[in-house]
Amino acid sequence: MTREPSVAQEEPPLFTKSYDLLLWMMAESTRFPELHRGALVPRLQATALEMVLLIAGARYRVRERASVLERADRRVDELRVLLRVSKDLRLLNQAKYLDAAARLREIGKMIGGWKKVPQGTG
Numbered sequence: 001m002t003r004e005p006s007v008a009q010e011e012p013p014l015f016t017k018s019y020d021l022l023l024w025m026m027a028e029s030t031r032f033p034e035l036h037r038g039a040l041v042p043r044l045q046a047t048a049l050e051m052v053l054l055i056a057g058a059r060y061r062v063r064e065r066a067s068v069l070e071r072a073d074r075r076v077d078e079l080r081v082l083l084r085v086s087k088d089l090r091l092l093n094q095a096k097y098l099d100a101a102a103r104l105r106e107i108g109k110m111i112g113g114w115k116k117v118p119q120g121t122g
Helices: 005-010 013-029 040-058 067-086 094-115
Strands: none
Touching: 005 040, 013 094, 040 067, 040 094, 067 094
């Protein structure tokens, strides 16, 4: 699932990284056993989607940006927990978990950096 390069180049790196992680999580979580599709998969997918939507919306909600980014940061923390549960239940192998955790760490740092930008800029 790749996007058209010209579209990706116009998007901020934070959005691109979070969107790519969302696509990966959507595809990966559909491989989870049926036992976990009722509770874990919908929560994982919904949390990842909400994170991306909050990041996308933060670009346009200048006055509310700090609170929107704070909510996005909470979704990152929730995804860390959900991914750890997925690893501990052996739904994700160690390599996939470490890759996703590294991506989330980078997204979290980028959100933190953006939160430091004064309101009305960035």
